[in-house]
Amino acid sequence: MIFGLFRRREDISIRATYERIVAQARLPVFYERYGIPDTSEGRFEMIVLHAFCVFHRLRGEDKAGRKFAQAVFDLFFLDMDQSLRELGIGDEGVRRRVRKMVESFYGRTTSYAKALENSDNTALFDAFARNIYADSGERVAINGLVHYMLDAVEGLAALSTKEILKGDLNFVAPRAELIREDASDGQQ
Numbered sequence: 267m268i269f270g271l272f273r274r275r276e277d278i279s280i281r282a283t284y285e286r287i288v289a290q291a292r293l294p295v296f297y298e299r300y301g302i303p304d305t306s307e308g309r310f311e312m313i314v315l316h317a318f319c320v321f322h323r324l325r326g327e328d329k330a331g332r333k334f335a336q337a338v339f340d341l342f343f344l345d346m347d348q349s350l351r352e353l354g355i356g357d358e359g360v361r362r363r364v365r366k367m368v369e370s371f372y373g374r375t376t377s378y379a380k381a382l383e384n385s386d387n388t389a390l391f392d393a394f395a396r397n398i399y400a401d402s403g404e405r406v407a408i409n410g411l412v413h414y415m416l417d418a419v420e421g422l423a424a425l426s427t428k429e430i431l432k433g434d435l436n437f438v439a440p441r442a443e444l445i446r447e448d449a450s451d452g453q454q
Contacts, residue, residue, distance in 0.1 A: 280337045282433030284345070287316045287338075290437040299444065300414070301407035302398060310346075310367065311374075311398045315415065316437065317342055318375045322382065323422040324430065334431050343368060370397075382419065387412050410444035417441075 291312035297304040302312060317338070324335040346367055350360045374397050381389035390412050395401055399408060421438040422430075429435060 279431060279433035280334065280341055283320065283334075283338050283430070283435060284341045286433070286435055286437070287320060287342075288313055291316045293440060295440045295442065296411075299407075299442065300411050300440070301403050302411075303400070308398070310370075313342065314371055314374055315378075315398070315411075316418070317371075318378050319415065319418045319422055319437070320430070320435065321375070322379065322419060323425070324427070327427055330431060331427055378415070387416075390415065406444050410441065414438075414440050 291309065296302045296312055297308070302308045320338065321335050324331045327335075343364060347360055347364050350363055355363065374393065377393040377397075378390065381387070381393060391408055394408050394411050395403055398411070417438045422435065425435055
């Protein structure tokens with residue numbers, strides 16, 4: 267019985283974290299000011315971006331942090347699976363689409379991580395242009411998203427691991443005014 271209580275508290279924290287990722291990804295400012303396509307693909311990309319920020323923050327943590335990140339990841343793709351089923355897609359179609367989503371997730375997060383590790387805003391800009399904007403976004407909007415991600419990563423870095431594992435995380439607010447500088451200059 268006592269183990270069930272601990273498990274339930276952990277599940278609540280995992281769900282709360284995932285719900286905050288989704289809530290942040292759905293903020294209208296991303297679609298209205300940052301020009302993210304307001305489509306299922308655009309919303310998926312924004313969930314990936316915010317999930318990446320949380321996972322990036324938890325990288326290198328102890329076993330509890332890694333286990334928590336994995337549980338949030340699992341919940342993310344369980345939610346994607348359920349959403350596809352609600353659309354009436356059959357088992358094989360769901361499996362194929364979820365597999366493609368997982369591959370997309372890993373491809374995107376690998377490029378985001380590499381860009382952050384190298385402090386390469388141009389690589390991050392290019393990854394966003396290609397993946398999120400399908401090479402049709404305005405430079406100022408893409409650059410704004412680069413700076414938003416840098417702010418989000420910095421904001422999450424300021425949170426303690428304990429706060430995050432309790433599901434008590436907040437993202438920075440997206441800037442209402444987009445930054446006009448060119449991401450390729452490497453400055454923040």
